[in-house]
Amino acid sequence: MTTLSRLAATIQARKGADPESSWTAKLLSKGPEKCAEKFGEEAVEAIIEAVKGDRAKLTAEAADVLYHLLVMLAARDVTLDEVLDELDRREGTSGLAEKAARG
Numbered sequence: 001m002t003t004l005s006r007l008a009a010t011i012q013a014r015k016g017a018d019p020e021s022s023w024t025a026k027l028l029s030k031g032p033e034k035c036a037e038k039f040g041e042e043a044v045e046a047i048i049e050a051v052k053g054d055r056a057k058l059t060a061e062a063a064d065v066l067y068h069l070l071v072m073l074a075a076r077d078v079t080l081d082e083v084l085d086e087l088d089r090r091e092g093t094s095g096l097a098e099k100a101a102r103g
C-alpha cells in the first residue's frame with residue numbers, strides 16, 4: 001500500500017466515528033461543504049508558499065492539501081482509486097493533444 005492509499009483508508013475508517021475522537025471524524029461530521037472549504041484554504045496556503053518559493057513550507061502545505069483533498073473526496077464518496085483510474089486513463093495522452101481535441 002502506498003502512503004496515499006493508507007491515508008485514504010484511515011480517512012474512510014473515520015467516517016461515522018465519534019467527532020471528539022479524531023480531527024478527520026470532526027471535519028467529516030461538518031459535511032462536504034466544510035470539507036471543501038477547508039481544502040480550498042489549504043490550497044491557497046500552498047499557493048502562497050509556492051509563490052514565495054520556500055521549499056520546506058511548500059512541502060508541508062502540499063501534505064495538508066493532499067490530506068484535505070482525500071477528506072473532501074471521502075465526504076462525497078469518491079475513492080482515491082477512482083481518481084487514480086482517471087489519471088491512468090489519461091496516461092499517454094498529451095495534455096496539448098487533449099486540449100486540442102476539446103476544440
Ligand SMILES: N=c1c2ncn([C@@H]3O[C@H](COP(=O)(O)OP(=O)(O)OP(=O)(O)O)[C@@H](O)[C@H]3O)c2ncn1[C@@H]1O[C@H](COP(=O)(O)O)[C@@H](O)[C@H]1O
Binds near residue numbers: 022024025063064
Ligand atoms: N495528514 C493529516 C493531517 N494534515 C493536517 N491535519 C490537521 O488538519 C488541521 C488543519 O490545520 P489548521 O491549522 O487549518 O486547522 P485549525 O486552524 O485548527 O482549524 P480551523 O479551526 O481553522 O478549522 C490540523 O488540525 C491538522 O492537525 C491532519 N490530520 C490528520 N492527518 C492524517 O490523518 C490521520 C488520522 O488523523 P485523526 O483523524 O486526527 O485521527 C493521521 O494519522 C494523519 O495521518
